[in-house]
Amino acid sequence: MKKIPISYLRHPTHLLSLGFGSGLSPKAPGTFGSLAALPLWYLLQYLPPSSYILAVVAAFVLGIYLCGETARALGVHDHGGIVWDEFVGLWIALFLLPQGWYWVVAGFALFRLFDIWKPWPIRVLDAKVHGGLGIMVDDVLAGFYAFVVLQLAFLLL
16 A cells, blocks of 8 residues: 555545545544544534534535545555544444444444445446545445434334
8 A cells, every 4th residue: 555645644535535634544434534523523522413413414525525625646546544434424324323432343343344245236336436426425425324223223122
C-alpha cells in the first residue's frame, strides 16, 4: 500500500477523508478509522432521529467528494488510509442503538465484520462502482447490515 505523506493532513479535504489522521495507521487503518468515528457518534446520538439521518446523509454526500479527491491525489482507488467511509458506515450501524456499552461494542464489531467480509452485494458493488461513490457505498451497506442485525438482536432479546 502506498504510504501517505503526513503533509496530506494540512489539506482539509484529506484531513477529513483520512479520518483526522487515523487512516495513517500502518496496521488496520479501517479499524482505527472506525475507532476515531466513535467520539463524533457520541455527539450525534443525542440528535433527534431525523437530524441524525440528515447529518449522516450529509456526511455520505460529503464523503463521495472527500474520498474521491483523496483517491485521485494518491493515484490509488480506495486506499486503506481513506477512512471517512468507515466513519459514515459506523454511524449507520450505531443509529438508534439501545443503551449500554455492550451494544456499542457489538455494533462496532458487526460493522467491522461486514466491512471486511463484504457479503453480497457489497463485494459486487465494491468491485463495480468507482470513484468517491465506490469508496463510500461498501461501507454504507456494511453499516446498514450491522444496523439490521443489531436491531433484530435488540427485538429478540
